[in-house]
Amino acid sequence: MLVPGPYTTSDKTRAFHHNTFVADLHADPLLWGRDLLERHARGHVDLPRLLDGGVDLQVFSVVTKVPRSRKYDNNRSDTDTLPLLFLASWRSPATWFNPKERALIQADEMHRLVEQSSLSLVLRRGDLSNDGLKGLLSLEGMHALGGREDALMELYSAGFRMMGLVHQFDNEVAGSAHGIDKYGLTEFGRSLIPRMEALGITIDLAHASPAAVEDVLGLATKPVVVSHGGVQGTCPGPRNLSDAQLRSIAENGGVVGIGYWKVAICDASLNGIVAAILYVIKVAGIDHVGLGSDFDGNVAAPFDTTGLPLLTGSLLAAGLSGEDVGKILGGNVKRLLGCRNRKFAKLDTKWFTFACKLTPNPSRQAGSKLSARNAQAGLGQERY
Numbered sequence: 001m002l003v004p005g006p007y008t009t010s011d012k013t014r015a016f017h018h019n020t021f022v023a024d025l026h027a028d029p030l031l032w033g034r035d036l037l038e039r040h041a042r043g044h045v046d047l048p049r050l051l052d053g054g055v056d057l058q059v060f061s062v063v064t065k066v067p068r069s070r071k072y073d074n075n076r077s078d079t080d081t082l083p084l085l086f087l088a089s090w091r092s093p094a095t096w097f098n099p100k101e102r103a104l105i106q107a108d109e110m111h112r113l114v115e116q117s118s119l120s121l122v123l124r125r126g127d128l129s130n131d132g133l134k135g136l137l138s139l140e141g142m143h144a145l146g147g148r149e150d151a152l153m154e155l156y157s158a159g160f161r162m163m164g165l166v167h168q169f170d171n172e173v174a175g176s177a178h179g180i181d182k183y184g185l186t187e188f189g190r191s192l193i194p195r196m197e198a199l200g201i202t203i204d205l206a207h208a209s210p211a212a213v214e215d216v217l218g219l220a221t222k223p224v225v226v227s228h229g230g231v232q233g234t235c236p237g238p239r240n241l242s243d244a245q246l247r248s249i250a251e252n253g254g255v256v257g258i259g260y261w262k263v264a265i266c267d268a269s270l271n272g273i274v275a276a277i278l279y280v281i282k283v284a285g286i287d288h289v290g291l292g293s294d295f296d297g298n299v300a301a302p303f304d305t306t307g308l309p310l311l312t313g314s315l316l317a318a319g320l321s322g323e324d325v326g327k328i329l330g331g332n333v334k335r336l337l338g339c340r341n342r343k344f345a346k347l348d349t350k351w352f353t354f355a356c357k358l359t360p361n362p363s364r365q366a367g368s369k370l371s372a373r374n375a376q377a378g379l380g381q382e383r384y
């Protein structure tokens with residue numbers, strides 16, 4: 001249950017929180033057509049509330065299709081509840097029945113937000129060091145490509161730098177944990193992985209079937225994220241990660257964003273969030289956990305984004321060091337997005353940063369073939 005703010009924490013905790021890089025790997029405020037420049041009483045995220053919550057980087061995920069049943073373990077892909085929402089929020093008729101157009105219009109809305117506010121968009125790894133609040137666009141489910149490889153470039157050009165392979169149903173790229181067949185990567189999906197890595201698009205395995213998680217981890221040469229979810233160790237369920245999956249993600253150098261809602265953590269409270277984070281630390285290590293709120297994702301959370309200092313207080317109260325809490329709040333996400341060389345994943349933070357600075361990011365070379373097209377799209381070469 002959402003306890004409305006303002007939330008009170010000690011001055012010390014608040015100061016620590018606001019001096020720490022805070023990143024949230026997943027929230028859906030763009031979907032609803034709310035004016036995010038304004039502070040709202042409903043929902044969890046808008047720009048004034050992100051600033052109050054001390055957030056440095058918010059991943060804005062873009063939802064493009066939601067099946068009618070929304071079951072957790074066997075959704076078909078042939079129903080779609082979003083036409084009404086896109087119509088009711090006065091978006092162009094092109095978006096009413098077309099997932100890719102829904103993605104593009106939400107990206108447009110994000111660009112408009114950036115023009116009208118102090119929010120900046122992360123398109124290259126250097127953008128992570130911009131001052132103030134930053135946003136990164138992520139696609140929730142690659143069904144929006146409609147099975148077409150050229151749509152990947154189109155979405156990249158629109159600013160998407162993270163993509164979840166699947167959402168609540170199996171698609172042309174991979175099987176979903178909530179789908180009917182729950183298959184692994186398709187041939188098309190296999191062909192996309194190196195393309196995404198070359199472009200610097202972070203792969204998100206949230207919602208992916210266990211077979212798809214395994215396939216991607218076998219192929220990936222860059223760290224992945226599981227942007228929002230939970231772990232079987234504290235909350236069994238079809239979309240939560242097993243210990244073996246957690247260890248494989250650690251091996252890949254990836255980061256798991258812990259969600260704040262019931263299906264992710266069973267106990268949707270500060271205690272429940274902290275328990276899931278501590279479990280990931282126990283199984284995968286301190287370098288592989290982060291925050292993945294799923295704010296505005298049609299879920300009940302115990303606080304909105306202004307309540308994040310409460311979580312910082314609970315993590316410190318659980319006995320974690322300031323350095324470790326910094327990694328959880330955003331340090332791990334910053335490392336992953338700022339340096340994508342998997343070879344360094346095992347180094348500790350200091351050596352990792354040093355090695356990253358010395359070594360050119362391989363994605364630059366791998367992506368060089370695409371440089372002409374990127375120049376056309378007005379995008380720089382310094383990808384992450």
Ligand SMILES: [Zn+2]
Binds near residue numbers: 140206207228294297
């Ligand atoms: Zn989701």
